Amino acid sequence: MIIKQVSIFVENRRGRLAEITGIIADAGINIRALSIAETTNFGLLRIIVDNPHEAERILREKGIAASVTRVLAVNVPDVPGGLHRLLKLLSEHNLSVEYMYHALINREENTACMVLRVDNDTLAQQLLTENGYTGPSYIN
Amino acid sequence: MTKYYNEQVETASRDQMFYIQSLALTRKIKQVYDNVPLYRQRMDEAGIEPGDIRSVEDLGKLPFTHKQDLRDTYPYGMFAVPMDEVVRIHASSGTTGRPTVVGYTKRDIELWSECTARALVAAGTERNDYIHVSYGYGLFTGGLGLHYAGELIGATVIPASAGNTARQIQILRDFGSSILCCTPSYALYIADTLRDQGIAPEELNLKAGIFGAEPWTDNMRREIESRLHIKAYDIYGLSEICGPGVSFDCECQNGLHVNEDHFIIEIVDPETGNPLSDGQYGEVVFSCVTKEALPLIRYNTHDISAITRERCACGRTLTRMHKIAGRTDDMIIIRGVNVFPSQIESVLLSIGEVDPHYLIIVDRINNRDMLEIQVEVSQSMFSDSVAELERLEAKIKAAVDSVLGLSAKITLVEPFTIPRSEGKAKRVIDKRKDK
Numbered sequence: 001m002i003i004k005q006v007s008i009f010v011e012n013r014r015g016r017l018a019e020i021t022g023i024i025a026d027a028g029i030n031i032r033a034l035s036i037a038e039t040t041n042f043g044l045l046r047i048i049v050d051n052p053h054e055a056e057r058i059l060r061e062k063g064i065a066a067s068v069t070r071v072l073a074v075n076v077p078d079v080p081g082g083l084h085r086l087l088k089l090l091s092e093h094n095l096s097v098e099y100m101y102h103a104l105i106n107r108e109e110n111t112a113c114m115v116l117r118v119d120n121d122t123l124a125q126q127l128l129t130e131n132g133y134t135g136p137s138y139i140n
Numbered sequence: 141m142t143k144y145y146n147e148q149v150e151t152a153s154r155d156q157m158f159y160i161q162s163l164a165l166t167r168k169i170k171q172v173y174d175n176v177p178l179y180r181q182r183m184d185e186a187g188i189e190p191g192d193i194r195s196v197e198d199l200g201k202l203p204f205t206h207k208q209d210l211r212d213t214y215p216y217g218m219f220a221v222p223m224d225e226v227v228r229i230h231a232s233s234g235t236t237g238r239p240t241v242v243g244y245t246k247r248d249i250e251l252w253s254e255c256t257a258r259a260l261v262a263a264g265t266e267r268n269d270y271i272h273v274s275y276g277y278g279l280f281t282g283g284l285g286l287h288y289a290g291e292l293i294g295a296t297v298i299p300a301s302a303g304n305t306a307r308q309i310q311i312l313r314d315f316g317s318s319i320l321c322c323t324p325s326y327a328l329y330i331a332d333t334l335r336d337q338g339i340a341p342e343e344l345n346l347k348a349g350i351f352g353a354e355p356w357t358d359n360m361r362r363e364i365e366s367r368l369h370i371k372a373y374d375i376y377g378l379s380e381i382c383g384p385g386v387s388f389d390c391e392c393q394n395g396l397h398v399n400e401d402h403f404i405i406e407i408v409d410p411e412t413g414n415p416l417s418d419g420q421y422g423e424v425v426f427s428c429v430t431k432e433a434l435p436l437i438r439y440n441t442h443d444i445s446a447i448t449r450e451r452c453a454c455g456r457t458l459t460r461m462h463k464i465a466g467r468t469d470d471m472i473i474i475r476g477v478n479v480f481p482s483q484i485e486s487v488l489l490s491i492g493e494v495d496p497h498y499l500i501i502v503d504r505i506n507n508r509d510m511l512e513i514q515v516e517v518s519q520s521m522f523s524d525s526v527a528e529l530e531r532l533e534a535k536i537k538a539a540v541d542s543v544l545g546l547s548a549k550i551t552l553v554e555p556f557t558i559p560r561s562e563g564k565a566k567r568v569i570d571k572r573k574d575k
Contacts, residue, residue, distance in 0.1 A: 007524040009552075011553055037526045041551050042552055044529070063555050064554060065519055065555050067519075067522060069524040098525065117524075
């Protein structure tokens with residue numbers, strides 16, 4: 001359930017995002033999910049890839065500030081209230097979500113995979129497993 | 141035990157130094173009055189005869205010399221000897237006008253080499269050291285200045301010259317370089333490159349670095365020392381006086397000892413030109429009392445520093461000047477406030493999380509001066525959290541604002557986007573000049 005994400009510092013500059021995705025593509029690394037957090041001056045690109053350490057290495061080699069961080073990938077039933085039950089569970093146990101984005105929707109299992117950064121991922125993983133949540137097996 | 145190149149001079153009493161300087165000064169004033177038309181004219185205008193200068197206490201009676209005087213008499217008009225006695229020419233870059241041309245007799249090269257040799261010895265250099273000179277060789281005084289000094293003390297000199305960092309690193313590793321001589325910003329660039337190539341400082345044989353040709357802070361010194369695992373020594377000089385070796389750090393790193401038997405130092409008020417007392421910051425002025433070809437008298441460097449005449453813990457009695465705090469001509473005036481790039485540098489370094497790669501951009505928008513400081517986000521300060529990065533921005537801003545008394549816009553930029561220097565660092569872009 002705990003997976004690795006690559007976080008990348010990106011200046012707000014035309015074409016910069018494409019340059020970064022180009023570096024990742026050239027390395028033959030597959031992006032499975034991404035999110036962008038932006039401020040006026042810079043952005044943070046967060047990606048889930050099949051080979052996070054290789055992605056980090058290649059990006060740093062190109063002089064880009066990047067680091068591998070731990071996040072939770074949780075399958076959530078793709079039904080009304082599915083996400084709410086997950087967040088309520090975390091909140092009831094005093095776990096805070098720092099940020100969240102969604103990865104893939106699995107039509108066969110009828111689930112959506114959410115990527116979450118919480119303040120204590122080990123405890124969160126334990127809590128979620130005890131409550132029957134699973135993570136996707138296909139990410140990294 | 142402290143080693144000296146010339147113990148007698150370097151540990152002379154203040155009283156002895158007064159006589160050494162006064163004797164040399166009175167002789168030199170006669171020489172320049174007789175041989176340099178500009179000095180004769182200036183002294184005549186001021187109503188001063190060579191005989192009026194009897195000791196260093198009379199120095200203040202003499203007019204200042206400025207860089208413009210060298211430009212006005214370009215190229216050789218201020219030389220005090222016939223050209224057939226001149227064995228070497230150097231010149232400073234002409235970025236702000238004509239280059240300034242300086243000349244040396246055979247004796248001048250010898251005394252310059254001795255001055256720089258004192259710096260090498262103070263940095264612990266011995267005969268069995270390998271001195272890696274990454275200052276440029278050529279018209280710039282850096283390369284040849286350190287080169288001749290290294291040979292004088294009998295060490296092995298590696299004239300690597302500037303540029304081609306990949307080759308520099310190969311030489312550093314394969315030739316056993318033990319003393320690195322370059323600009324402090326280039327030393328950090330070498331440290332970056334070593335890290336990128338996965339080479340640990342222990343794989344090199346470096347023990348010390350002698351860094352100069354641009355102002356740097358104590359924070360930058362610590363950064364270089366911790367990243368290259370060496371002791372970093374400052375060396376100061378300017379071609380108009382001789383080149384590197386006008387003053388130098390000893391192992392105490394507590395001010396640069398001036399080779400004042402050759403170069404008499406004064407600190408003067410930038411506004412009035414009046415001498416300032418010891419400890420007060422002002423413009424650094426030198427008088428070359430032994431040089432033959434270009435003995436500039438009361439040359440105003442426009443560098444900002446302060447001096448102390450107390451004996452140093454290393455045993456040297458030579459007057460010490462503080463690290464250069466800036467230059468009156470590098471000074472940027474923003475909304476009426478005097479700003480030196482070195483102030484911003486020390487702020488960024490004191491925050492600790494910041495690699496010292498920054499660019500100061502000054503612009504005028506709607507008749508208002510705007511100060512922007514771009515700071516590279518190093519791998520160590522990068523965080524996955526937007527809030528953390530914004531906190532860092534705010535922290536830099538608060539520190540800069542409080543030191544300068546000005547509001548600056550801080551922009552975090554990606555690593556390696558600010559141009560690295562292989563020579564002198566470009567730290568300021570003043571867009572107001574184009575408007």
